[in-house]
Amino acid sequence: MSGDLADASGGRLDQSPANPSAAAPRARSRLVIPALGLTQIIGYGTLYYSFSILAPAMARDFGWPTEWIFGALSGALLIGGLAAPWAGRWMDRYGAARIMTVGSLAAAAALIACALAPVGIAFVPALIAIEIASTLVQYGAAFALLVQQQSHTAQRSIVHLTLIAGFASTIFWPITTALHNALSWQQVYFVFAAMNLFICLPIHAWLSRLDRPPNETGNADGTTQSTVVDGSLPAAARRRGFILMAIGFALQSFVGSAILVHMLPLLGALGLGVAGVMVGTLFGPAQVASRFINMMFGKNLSQIRLAMISATLLPASAALLLLTAPSVPGALAFAVLFGMGNGLYSIVSGVLPLALFGSEGYGARQGQLMSVRLIVSSAAPFAFALLMENIGVSWALTITAVLGSGALLAFMGIARLSSEPHAG
Structure with missing residues (x-):
């Protein structure tokens, strides 16, 4: 697209x-x-x-x-x-x-x-x-x-x-x-x-001053009004596709918010307290690196595939941390994967709705998706803290990874909707 x-x-x-x-x-x-x-x-x-x-x-x-x-x-x-x-x-x-x-x-x-x-x-x-x-x-x-x-x-x-x-x-x-x-x-x-x-x-x-609202014609400075972009998802599949996309984004928000807020206590509970500073220094650059790599080499990558990659990296990073702890190299690899997954998620949250549904009504769709993400993000740290306190950090991380994997399944469902010949 x-x-x-x-x-x-x-x-x-x-x-x-x-x-x-x-x-x-x-x-x-x-x-x-x-x-x-x-x-x-x-x-x-x-x-x-x-x-x-x-x-x-x-x-x-x-x-x-x-x-x-x-x-x-x-x-x-x-x-x-x-x-x-x-x-x-x-x-x-x-x-x-x-x-x-x-x-x-x-x-x-x-x-x-x-x-x-x-x-x-x-x-x-x-x-x-x-x-x-x-x-x-x-x-x-x-x-x-x-x-x-x-x-x-x-x-x-x-x-x-x-x-x-x-x-x-x-x-x-x-x-x-x-x-x-x-x-x-x-x-x-x-x-x-x-x-x-x-x-x-x-x-x-x-x-x-460079644009006018979508319901007005022409632009104040003489630029050409932006042409409407059509989405790739067939009309008959759009309701199901939007629900699946909202679920995928919600699950990614849960994983990202839960782990990011509890990063230091999580590492400490796994015997990796000494790695906290190093993990923190890698997370931000990894986010930026993933966006730069996508900008340079992802031009021919469909947005749904980019969403799948992002949805894979987040639970994979949690699983890697769980399997390698208390290994410091494992924690550093976790930080890179987690940062890259979060970095790509920021891109996907903007480009996937446009690719699937087009530019008409984009603001309203973003508002609905933003609502889901913010509500889940606000609850995730508290839920993750309860899990760690009641069933232990290993099980909390396992449940979080499983939930994150659900985002991948949701995006795979969207890809299937896109390929159904009867969907249109």
Whole structure:
């Protein structure tokens, strides 16, 4: 499918020299991915990755146990997931870039509200506001923007975007740590609010001027309106295909969230506490490496096959850790496989819905899928902790690997639907 999209895009670009006035819009369109990548790094860095570093100070100031702070985060993620379908429909109706502009303003306001919260009970609704704002500015919204502005090159653009945004944790963990060494967590959140307000907001506002909502015709700067992309899944199979895709993504979210949150205690329980730092240093680069490899060599790989590879790597990494513990080389291999699986999953969550169902209604579908992923992600750490406490770490990891394997079966089911001659 991606090859067809690239060819279609190429056809459009070949016609452009006949229209010199289109050169400036094309030059601006080349800045879309770097600009959007910057806002994704800031969005994930300020609204997500910084939380684990600042949480102990938050708990101390509010007089709460640290687990209460993370419990509040889980509840906020759940509510953010419930709000995601509405966000997706707004993106289809008004344009994703406009929704991201509003989201940047909401993110800044929510961060300020968190910083100003005098007690924990006032902090919780502000944290919920952060998670709702996150659904308006992070991957789901960014993918919808790329589909609306560049539908015939969106699959490739999503890969490039995730490659850039994959550095969010690498950049913001040390930034947050350095800021927190000099500032209180409240002051750090003020700095992060300023980043969303004075960097992300202007970029998203600029991006909103490059397109119009899907229900309007023409573009403000004279660029050609994006052509609708048809999905590869036959119409009669789309309902079943969407359910299978949602199940696959939900199971991958469970594995990824459960293991990532409990990475250090999990390694310690398996006798690998000394490997924790090394595993942590490999995880991020492995995510980026998988996206780079896919960008360079995955052009002829169908999106459903990419989904299958991603769904294979996550449970395989859990199984490898279980079978090799307490081997340090085994733990390092686990980190690479787990990081690569997560890296590819970020791509798949954006490109597979487009490949299967097309660009019409993409924002609403992303909102529904984002809701499933966020709800499962919010519950997974708690469920995994219960499993470890009641049946032991080995059985908890085994169950997680089995659940992850279910994602592979779901994507294999989609591939079968695609090949059924009677499905259309």
